[in-house]
Amino acid sequence: MFHRILVPVDFTKKNLRAVRTAARLASDRGASLTLLHVIERVDAGDPHGLAGFYRKLEAQARRRMRELVAAAAPLEVRAEILYGNRVNEILRFAEAENADLIVMSSHRLALRQAGEHWGTISHKVGILSRCPVLLVK
Numbered sequence: 575m576f577h578r579i580l581v582p583v584d585f586t587k588k589n590l591r592a593v594r595t596a597a598r599l600a601s602d603r604g605a606s607l608t609l610l611h612v613i614e615r616v617d618a619g620d621p622h623g624l625a626g627f628y629r630k631l632e633a634q635a636r637r638r639m640r641e642l643v644a645a646a647a648p649l650e651v652r653a654e655i656l657y658g659n660r661v662n663e664i665l666r667f668a669e670a671e672n673a674d675l676i677v678m679s680s681h682r683l684a685l686r687q688a689g690e691h692w693g694t695i696s697h698k699v700g701i702l703s704r705c706p707v708l709l710v711k
Contacts, residue, residue: 576599576675577603578608578672579600579605579607580677581609581676581677581678582612582676583610585611585635585642590642591679592677592679593646594646597646600646607646607650607652610663611638611655612664614657614659628657636653636655639655654667664695665699668703675705677710679710
């Protein structure tokens, strides 16, 4: 059913559960697994203004990505790092790569405050994605 599973990560502790869940799904179905991290731009796309800052962020992201890739062992996992708006890049990447499923970590919300969290990345991706989205809590 699922052949290409995408897991957007932000390197918070809850990502590990999403990666492990996606790895089990991929392993059971023989699917490919891609981890995606998006570095949000704050420099309006000026590549020179904060180049050193972004190089450090990317180096740190690559180190942390290796840890998450190891958590999906023994599967072969593709790791991607992009720059841009997180929601837009996740959706664009999922579309371009023909993802069948997006597995994302999410946090639990108090029912009394549910409407206050409609602006979260996982909520936006869940609403706007053209493929199914599994939120792991």
